[in-house]
Amino acid sequence: MKRIADSTVRRLSAYLRFLEDFETRGLSTISSEELANRGGTTSAQVRKDLSFFGSFGKRGLGYSVPELAGRLREILGLGKEWRVVIVGAGKIGAALAQYRGFRHRGFNILAAYDNNPDKIGRKLEGIPVRDIEQLERDIQRDKPDIVVLTVPGDEAQDVVDRVVKAGVKAILNFAPAQLHAPVDVAIKTVNMAMELEGLSFALTNRE
Amino acid sequence: MKRIADSTVRRLSAYLRFLEDFETRGLSTISSEELANRGGTTSAQVRKDLSFFGSFGKRGLGYSVPELAGRLREILGLGKEWRVVIVGAGKIGAALAQYRGFRHRGFNILAAYDNNPDKIGRKLEGIPVRDIEQLERDIQRDKPDIVVLTVPGDEAQDVVDRVVKAGVKAILNFAPAQLHAPVDVAIKTVNMAMELEGLSFALTNRE
């Protein structure tokens, strides 16, 4: 299968969200043009994105909303339930733990881990906080698919090394650090500082 | 001035972080090669990125760490203090309010806004929470440069319209929504659902 660009996958995500919106409003078909307007892109882009995976539309008519939504869920792998653990039970960890979007999309948070004895044994938004010492053992037992990293930047690489060694293949990183891992491990980094500096740059260099 | 790609600006941010690291370790020069290794890119990429803004290095020697750091701060607009307000005093707002990276980089959080009477008048990590009703009035008085949006998805566009009308030119959005604003308003969106679905896709479509 041809390699799919990151930007394409992000747009597919966006399309799915719009389709779900249309679905609840009971609309049955949608054109690439409407999908594009909604997402700030072009109709050609929408059709090209979808064309990597098959042809789901009807010429002259557009796409069936429920069918396309289903196809996108399938493509994005949202059919099954993903097992998630959070490492780092601080403020960001707490914010993520209560985020409804997780469960809604089939992401099931099993546990959180921390090294602070005051937090271990308590609950974070209903999720048990465990000792980070048992991280490897628990990973081997619970087989989480995704690790969400919300530890300080200078501890992040260490945790990555540990969870990768224990068999984890996907990491969502909120630590402000450049992480290194084998190619078969998918890492997405969300870096607030970078986004802010992007805004700072935009404000500074406006023509 | 030639348009600078978003990806370039993000890398400049990363370079600056590495340089600060080198700075505290007392190193005085660095080559594009070392900078590249650290950030998972190539030396040619580093040099090309910097070349858009001038030539800061010495052939045969590399870059002066403090000088290049200074230049990057200047380019990214980190010399001045940016005034920030947070709209939405929920968990994510709280996590951001306590995030040290903000103040460290010159982002000064003035206030948070919410529509929940239980929150209004209290403090969020030391930052006053005000009634969202006074948002326009306060924006006109305090002239914040950046609005951080942490309201629910279906309220986000409404807040954008309000703050844009009041004169705000930069928005950092954490709501899962596609926002629309005039071209002279810079918007960066951080969408957790999208990142997670990117991981889900990667786990599903591994060759």
Place this chain on the structure above:
DNA sequence: CGGGGCTTGTGAATTCATTCACAAGTTAAA
């Protein structure tokens, strides 16, 4: 049943981003 009005799917063209490759400049050592 035929024509007009839409809309898809996709090669080709274009635009944008990254990598290559090398002349030119710098340092240090002999």
Place this chain on the structure above:
DNA sequence: TTTAACTTGTGAATGAATTCACAAGCCCCG
């Protein structure tokens, strides 16, 4: 002073992503 070892800065080449543009298919109306 000459030479060897480095490293930058940058056009040119390559590669990737987006946009164009249009044939082909579908629906509806008369």
